[in-house]
Amino acid sequence: MKQQAWSLGAVPISRRRMLRGAAGVLGVGAVALLTGCARPSKPELVPSDDEVKAAVTVWVVDNAYEPATVEVAAGTAVRWVFDGTMEHDVVAEDGSFVSELVTGGSYTHLFTEAGEFPYDCSIHPEMTGMVKVVAP
Numbered sequence: 001m002k003q004q005a006w007s008l009g010a011v012p013i014s015r016r017r018m019l020r021g022a023a024g025v026l027g028v029g030a031v032a033l034l035t036g037c038a039r040p041s042k043p044e045l046v047p048s049d050d051e052v053k054a055a056v057t058v059w060v061v062d063n064a065y066e067p068a069t070v071e072v073a074a075g076t077a078v079r080w081v082f083d084g085t086m087e088h089d090v091v092a093e094d095g096s097f098v099s100e101l102v103t104g105g106s107y108t109h110l111f112t113e114a115g116e117f118p119y120d121c122s123i124h125p126e127m128t129g130m131v132k133v134v135a136p
């Protein structure tokens with residue numbers, strides 16, 4: 001008898017806790033969605049220069065660019081070949097070359113001006129690379 005009174009009283013409290021817990025989980029999800037949408041990091045896609053023969057190939061694997069640093073002469077192209085099992089992309093810090101997120105295929109960019117062009121993968125911050133373009 002005594003125990004039943006306790007459990008009757010306890011049910012609404014635990015139910016309230018469960019609701020609050022669910023609201024908390026939903027809140028975290030909403031924040032994650034918002035940050036996902038609000039993330040300004042990925043600039044507009046830049047079409048691949050598929051018709052240009054590349055001077056250098058960079059392999060995009062899980063989770064690295066190999067080699068991470070390449071040097072080419074101005075007027076030549078770099079081709080990235082996607083060879084990982086996960087999606088990756090190539091995003092120049094200055095937005096001058098930006099590929100789609102893909103698991104295969106390739107992306108080519110023709111470098112016309114000398115300079116240093118750091119880039120990374122939009123979903124794997126640990127994936128960083130550098131294209132050094134020197135005067136021909």
Ligand SMILES: [Cu+2]
Nearest residue numbers: 087088121124
């Ligand atoms: Cu990646």
